[in-house]
Amino acid sequence: MFSDEYFMKIALQEAEAALEKDEVPIGCIIVSGNRIIARAHNLTETLNDVTAHAEMQAITAAANFLGGKYLQNCTMYVTLEPCVMCSGALNWSQISKLVIGARDEQRGFINKNLTLHPKTQVVTGVLENECSEIVKTFFKNKR
């Protein structure tokens, strides 16, 4: 039951919540021991804040929940590959696992040759089509 697809579907629900607010539809959850300890979606427009990416909010919320700043034994599920800023935050957090829906070839951290913490396992391509489609459709409708 608790597969990567299961949790990515919940991250997608967060992306849909962003879409309803006319935000770039990216969603994210953090899971520890099959329990969701943080969920967030992009709020850069609503909050007028470039740092309000889904991942940043989720990292802060998860650390708050855990009472410590390191996200050991935690997995982040995010619908789009994190940007430079968010990959830097993930690196500091020493998170155990990062599961990415769709790649972001232009703005994502992977093509910038950035790496996460040596402890962090990275998985890509989980529900890739759904995660990619929601963002593509958003930008198509904006044009």
Place this chain on the structure above:
Amino acid sequence: MFSDEYFMKIALQEAEAALEKDEVPIGCIIVSGNRIIARAHNLTETLNDVTAHAEMQAITAAANFLGGKYLQNCTMYVTLEPCVMCSGALNWSQISKLVIGARDEQRGFINKNLTLHPKTQVVTGVLENECSEIVKTFFKNKR
């Protein structure tokens, strides 16, 4: 009067405020039209949050002050070269100018071949010795 050194001294006061809380002593201010619109220091331990770097807090505070997420006609003065996370946030913010005190060869963004927004002018080495010394002394005392 309103030289880069003048404003970097105020960023150094923020670093000293961090030191008093036993935080890694890094301070930062954001200036617009010679007016300080945000000031912050590292609070990662106090807040249990890896994202609570001085720069991140200052970017959020400045955008809040301006009522918009882009930091046009703004200059950030920061005592230590920003990390990957903070450089990513600065990139999104399109800040006009970044003035750095001391370089951070290991964790700073420059040696990672990351660049900021094309609009952003970068100046390094303002009050370099003072900015470097406060961090070096902090880590020496920790050992």
